[in-house]
Amino acid sequence: MKIRFTKMQGAGNDFVVLDAIRQTFALTTPQIRFIADRHFGIGCDQILVVEKATRPDVDFRYRIFNADGGEVEQCGNGARCFVRFVHEQGLTHKRQIRVETTSGIISPQLEATGEVTVDMGQPRFLPAEIPFISENDALVQTLVVGDTSVEISVVSMGNPHAVQVVADVDTAPVARLGPLIESHVRFPRRVNAGFMQVLDAHTVRLRVYERGAGETLACGTGACAAVVAGIRRQLLTSPVRVITRGGELTIAWNGSDSALDSVLLTGPATTVFTGEIDLPEDFK
Numbered sequence: 347m348k349i350r351f352t353k354m355q356g357a358g359n360d361f362v363v364l365d366a367i368r369q370t371f372a373l374t375t376p377q378i379r380f381i382a383d384r385h386f387g388i389g390c391d392q393i394l395v396v397e398k399a400t401r402p403d404v405d406f407r408y409r410i411f412n413a414d415g416g417e418v419e420q421c422g423n424g425a426r427c428f429v430r431f432v433h434e435q436g437l438t439h440k441r442q443i444r445v446e447t448t449s450g451i452i453s454p455q456l457e458a459t460g461e462v463t464v465d466m467g468q469p470r471f472l473p474a475e476i477p478f479i480s481e482n483d484a485l486v487q488t489l490v491v492g493d494t495s496v497e498i499s500v501v502s503m504g505n506p507h508a509v510q511v512v513a514d515v516d517t518a519p520v521a522r523l524g525p526l527i528e529s530h531v532r533f534p535r536r537v538n539a540g541f542m543q544v545l546d547a548h549t550v551r552l553r554v555y556e557r558g559a560g561e562t563l564a565c566g567t568g569a570c571a572a573v574v575a576g577i578r579r580q581l582l583t584s585p586v587r588v589i590t591r592g593g594e595l596t597i598a599w600n601g602s603d604s605a606l607d608s609v610l611l612t613g614p615a616t617t618v619f620t621g622e623i624d625l626p627e628d629f630k
C-alpha cells in the first residue's frame with residue numbers, strides 16, 4: 347500500500363503527517379512503527395493522521411500516534427503542525443480552526459508572524475485525572491525511582507506529565523531516569539517525564555523524555571505542563587519562554603487551582619519535505 351506523507355517539525359519535535367481525507371488507508375501498529383523508524387522508515391517522534399470531523403462544531407479530527415505505535419490523547423507541537431498542514435494543503439482557509447482529539451477539542455490559530463498559537467484547554471491535577479496512583483493530591487509528590495527519590499508535580503494536558511525541577515538540564519539524568527519514570531508502576535498509562543530548569547520567573551529550560559518516543563527535542567504539552575506546575579509552585583509567572591533543545595515555545599496560563607484557565611502554547615511549525623511511502627505488510 348502506497349500513501350503520500352508530509353514531514354513536519356515544530357521546535358525539532360518531528361512528525362509524519364498523513365492526509366486521511368483525500369486518501370484511504372488503515373494502518374496497523376507495525377506499519378506505524380515502520381513509518382516512525384529512523385533507519386527503515388521515514389523517521390519521526392509522532393504520526394499525525396488528519397481526518398474529517400465527526401461532529402458539526404469542529405473543522406477536523408486528528409489522531410496522534412507515538413513512534414512506538416501507541417495512540418495518544420494530545421500533542422502540542424503536533425497541533426501547530428496540523429494547522430499549518432491543513433492550510434498549506436488547501437483543506438481550509440480559516441486561520442483559527444477547531445480540532446477534535448481523543449481528549450477533547452483544541453483550537454489552533456495561525457498568527458500573522460507565521461507562528462501558531464494553540465488553545466490547549468485546561469490542565470488537570472487530580473491523581474485520578476492523570477492517572478497517577480497517590481493517596482493525596484499534593485502539588486509536590488515524592489516518587490521513588492530505583493535507588494533515587496524525585497519530587498514531581500503531576501499535570502494532565504489531556505495526556506499525562508510528571509514534571510521535576512532540576513538545577514541544570516544539561517546534567518540532569520534524563521536518559522537514566524526518563525524511562526524509569528515513564529514506566530513507573532504509579533502511572534498506569536505511563537507518563538511523559540519533564541526536567542525543568544528555572545532561569546527566572548519568565549524563562550525556563552526544558553527537556554522531556556516522552557512516553558512512547560524517548561527524549562525529543564521539544565514537547566509542546568510537556569512545556570504547558572512544566573509551566574503550569576511552575577506557576578502553581580510560585581516559581582514562574584505567565585507568560586513563560588520555554589527553551590528546549592530544538593527551539594523556543596511561549597506558554598501563557600492565567601489560571602489558578604480554583605480557576606482552571608486554558609493554556610496557550612505559541613511556537614513555530616515547519617514543513618520539511620513531502621513524499622510517498624510503500625508500506626510493508628510485515629514490519630515488526
Ligand SMILES: N[C@@H](CCC[C@H](N)C(=O)O)C(=O)O
Pocket residue numbers: 359391392412418419420421422423424505506538556557558559562564565566567568
Ligand atoms: N510531542 C508531543 C506529545 C506527544 C504525545 C506524548 N508522547 C504522550 O505519549 O503523551 C507534544 O508536543 O505535546
